[in-house]
Amino acid sequence: MSGAMLKDALVTLKESGVRITPQRHAILEFLISSECHPTADEIYKALESDFPNMSVATVYNNLRVFRNSGLVKELTYGDASSRFDFVTHDHYHIICDECGSIVDFHHPGLEEVERLASHVTGFKVNSHRLEVYGVCPTCEKQASKAN
Amino acid sequence: MSGAMLKDALVTLKESGVRITPQRHAILEFLISSECHPTADEIYKALESDFPNMSVATVYNNLRVFRNSGLVKELTYGDASSRFDFVTHDHYHIICDECGSIVDFHHPGLEEVERLASHVTGFKVNSHRLEVYGVCPTCEKQASKAN
DNA sequence: TACTTCTTTATAATCATTATAATTAGTTTA
DNA sequence: TAAACTAATTATAATGATTATAAAGAAGTA
Numbered sequence: 001m002s003g004a005m006l007k008d009a010l011v012t013l014k015e016s017g018v019r020i021t022p023q024r025h026a027i028l029e030f031l032i033s034s035e036c037h038p039t040a041d042e043i044y045k046a047l048e049s050d051f052p053n054m055s056v057a058t059v060y061n062n063l064r065v066f067r068n069s070g071l072v073k074e075l076t077y078g079d080a081s082s083r084f085d086f087v088t089h090d091h092y093h094i095i096c097d098e099c100g101s102i103v104d105f106h107h108p109g110l111e112e113v114e115r116l117a118s119h120v121t122g123f124k125v126n127s128h129r130l131e132v133y134g135v136c137p138t139c140e141k142q143a144s145k146a147n
Numbered sequence: 148m149s150g151a152m153l154k155d156a157l158v159t160l161k162e163s164g165v166r167i168t169p170q171r172h173a174i175l176e177f178l179i180s181s182e183c184h185p186t187a188d189e190i191y192k193a194l195e196s197d198f199p200n201m202s203v204a205t206v207y208n209n210l211r212v213f214r215n216s217g218l219v220k221e222l223t224y225g226d227a228s229s230r231f232d233f234v235t236h237d238h239y240h241i242i243c244d245e246c247g248s249i250v251d252f253h254h255p256g257l258e259e260v261e262r263l264a265s266h267v268t269g270f271k272v273n274s275h276r277l278e279v280y281g282v283c284p285t286c287e288k289q290a291s292k293a294n
Numbered sequence: 295t296a297c298t299t300c301t302t303t304a305t306a307a308t309c310a311t312t313a314t315a316a317t318t319a320g321t322t323t324a
Numbered sequence: 325t326a327a328a329c330t331a332a333t334t335a336t337a338a339t340g341a342t343t344a345t346a347a348a349g350a351a352g353t354a
Contacts (some may be wrong), residue, residue, distance in 0.1 A: 018300095019300065019301070019350090019351065019352085020351095021300095021301065021302080021350085021351085023301085023302075024301095039341095040341080040342085041341085053302090053303070053304095054302080054303080055302065055303045055304065055305090056341095056342090057302080057303075057304085057305095057342090057343075057344090058301080058302055058303075060341090060342065060343075061301080061302085061343095062301095074225065076223060076224055076225030076226075077223055077225070078221065078223030078224070078225075078229050078310095078311090079223075079229075079310070079311055079312085079340085079341085080341085081340090081341060081342095082225050082226075082341085082342090092260075092264070094264045094268050094270050094272075096270070097273055103268045103270070105263070105264050105267045105268055106267075107260055107263055107264070110257075110260075110277075113239075113254055113257075113277070113279065114279055116252070116254055117239070117241045117252050117254070117279040117281075118279075118281065120252045120253075121241050121250045121252050121283075122283070122284040123241050123243065123250070123279070123281040123282060123283050123284070124281050124282045124287055125241075125279055125280070125281040126244055126280050126281045126282065127279075127280045127281075128277065128278060128279045128280060129276070129277070129278045129279075129280070130257075130260070130275065130276070130277045130278075131275060131276045131277075132260065132261055132264040132265075132270070132272055132274075132275045132276075133272070133273050133274045133275060133276070134264075134265065134270040134271050134272040134273045134274075135270060135271045135273065136268075136269070136270055137269040137270070140271055165331095166319090166320055166321075166330095166331065166332070167320085168319080168320075168331095168332065168333080170332085170333075171332090186310090187310080187311085188310085200333085200334070200335095201333080201334080202333065202334045202335065202336090203310095203311090204311090204312075204313090204333080204334075204335085204336095205332080205333055205334075207310090207311065207312075208312095208332080208333085209332090225341095225342090226309085226310085226341070226342055226343085227310085228309090228310060228311090229310085229311090
């Protein structure tokens with residue numbers, strides 16, 4: 001399960017010539033075990049006790065390394081902090097407009113949309129990004145209580 | 148065409164109690180006539196000659212006003228500047244990984260995906276965001292020339 | 295062990311966006 | 325139309341995420 005995922009990730013890195021440092025190991029491990037798509041700062045804070053001297057720059061640098069190796073996806077939100085998601089199987093995100101919580105859901109890939117887009121625009125398609133927005137059950141409950 | 152769109156937009160604003168200032172008029176007009184999803188700064192620079200004293204804050208403030216009125220959509224990209232898109236009919240965007248250019252394309256709404264996401268997660272769905280990424284014909288051509 | 299190279303750290307810089315306070319300008323009402 | 329009220333604009337400073345830089349440290353290699 002998650003142990004194997006970590007091992008695979010480390011192999012992938014090594015094969016592309018990236019050194020495995022304790023910091024990289026810890027960041028990867030935290031990302032894999034994390035359920036909540038952390039920000040760079042959350043990772044930094046979570047590892048503070050184990051790595052009191054680690055710099056925020058190290059977190060950012062390594063997240064970029066992981067992203068370039070295809071191990072990690074960056075979820076961007078304008079002015080707010082990016083969130084980082086360890087890539088496992090394909091999934092999409094649904095995001096609460098009220099509290100910002102992110103939940104995974106699975107759906108077959110949208111190849112048909114990619115094909116149409118490519119056909120209409122002449123682009124060579126690489127990937128797509130899909131997010132659904134709404135109100136999570138918790139916030140929905142609180143809203144109905146308030147009324 | 149675009150004249151009517153501007154008029155409609157002004158009516159919408161007035162009806163929701165938003166004052167029509169020369170700056171707002173100009174920003175809206177520029178957004179509607181623009182084909183290229185400008186950033187706040189691009190709008191600011193484009194209107195500099197007509198409004199030499201206008202502040203960047205004014206551009207940001209008004210883009211937020213327009214967004215809250217549903218006239219404008221904000222396209223966010225992590226660290227980079229947001230881009231702003233006057234809402235006409237529903238369309239999606241395809242974005243070049245090389246040069247960043249954004250092209251519109253039309254596709255029926257993804258209600259089926261929204262339904263599934265809602266069913267699986269228990270969220271009440273409000274909206275979704277879909278973007279396709281790839282390489283535009285221009286960049287593709289340059290790449291093949293380089294080889 | 296010495297050397298080269300990559301990584302980390304600490305810190306400063308950058309840049310988009312927002313907050314603040316003072317001034318100006320729409321809008322309303324007498 | 326003019327005073328009065330309120331919202332909008334301006335100029336500027338502040339914020340906060342991310343990146344650049346340079347020096348110090350650690351990993352891999354001969």
